[in-house]
Amino acid sequence: MCRVYFALVLLTCVNTALKNKKAALDRIGILGGGQLGMMLCEAARRLGVTVTVVTDDPTSSAVYLADNSIVAPLDDLSAVARLIEASDVVTFELEAIPDETLDLLERAQAEGKIEVHPGVDTLRLIKDKGLQKSWLQDQGLPTLPFMLADENVDEGAVLQSGFCAPLVQKTRRGGYDGKGVQMLLEPEALSDLWPVASVIEPALEGCLEVAVVVTRAASGETSVYPPVTMMFDPALNAVSTVISPGDLSETQRIECIEVATRAIQALDAAGVFAVELFISTTGEIFINEISPRV
Structure with missing residues (x-):
């Protein structure tokens, strides 16, 4: 239910971004068809927004709730061109968008055909962990040496x-x-x-892993959701348990929110983002990575 609410917030951010262009958001295009795309489709229905999805899997979750679906690989530029024609704004359901697809979206935005949120430059930065780590360092944001x-x-x-x-x-x-x-x-x-x-x-042994969801409108206004703490399967390196609200002291909660908000303001993009953090055994906070979230 929380993720659906985050999706509603994303659509609000997109509406804000488009407010000088048109009275309301009518059509949204999504690259990717997984769970997050499905939840965005659920939120879009509540707002009367038409959704078109591009996915290479005809059985993916979002296909069943989208108004229109284009079954094609995400590097199929003819399929992406069809999505652009069917959309007022395009967003991403996953980070692994091919570079040539991002180039096409960037040209379409420059020509005034669509808005893209989060922006193409933002996704290029986020999808490459090396670029992202270097950016965090350049911004003076706390991250581990690498x-x-x-x-x-x-x-x-x-x-x-x-x-x-x-x-x-x-x-x-x-x-x-x-x-x-x-x-x-x-x-x-x-x-x-x-x-x-x-x-x-x-590897920070014994650290606490935290995630903070931050939404940001194109105007710069942000909303922050309570931090959650996470436990991981050591064999899979994947989340096994999420505790909400997170098992944190009040000082830790405030510091995590401050660091996460500072990172998303520096990113200067509209959307919903999860900022993943480490808290070391000595109490230091480091940004692990930033991920776009619907």
Whole structure:
């Protein structure tokens, strides 16, 4: 139910972004057809908004609730062009949108055909964990020290960069729900480094993992939802339990909200975002990553 409400908030953000262009939002296009897309379709129905979805899976969740669906890969530019023609605004149900699709959306927005929220530049930043980590650092936002590795990474390169086990390796693109992440907890595990473009950072053992959902309108106005704490399956590196409201002290709650809000204001995009945080055993707060959420 909460996610459906977040989707309603996203549509409100999009309406705000379009207020100088038209009286109301009539048509929304979604790239991707999973659960988040389905929930956005549910919210759109309440507002009388027509939804068109592009997905490569005719049985995906959003297809059953969308007004129109285009079954095609997300890099099928003719399908994306049809979505643009059917939409006033386009949004994303997942981060892994092909670069050529983003280029087409960017051109369509420049020509005044559609609005895109979150913006194309925002998605380019978020979908590449290396770019995102560098951006967090450049913005002066708290994040763990890291190194960017390429497909030639090996144990020697990691050690020369000043890192040692325990470490986490995350693929720069394509990872989700624990996929694309591996824990390298012992020195001998460094021989198992994946030969892919990735981010390598310290593993914070014993830390508390927190998520804060922040919505931001194009005007800059934000709303923040109470932080939740998460427990993870150590084998899958995926969430197993979410505790809401999070098991946090009042000071931790306030600090997590402040850090998350500062990050989304710096991002300068309209949408609904989850800011994932670590709280170390010494009480320090670090941003793990930012993910767009419907």
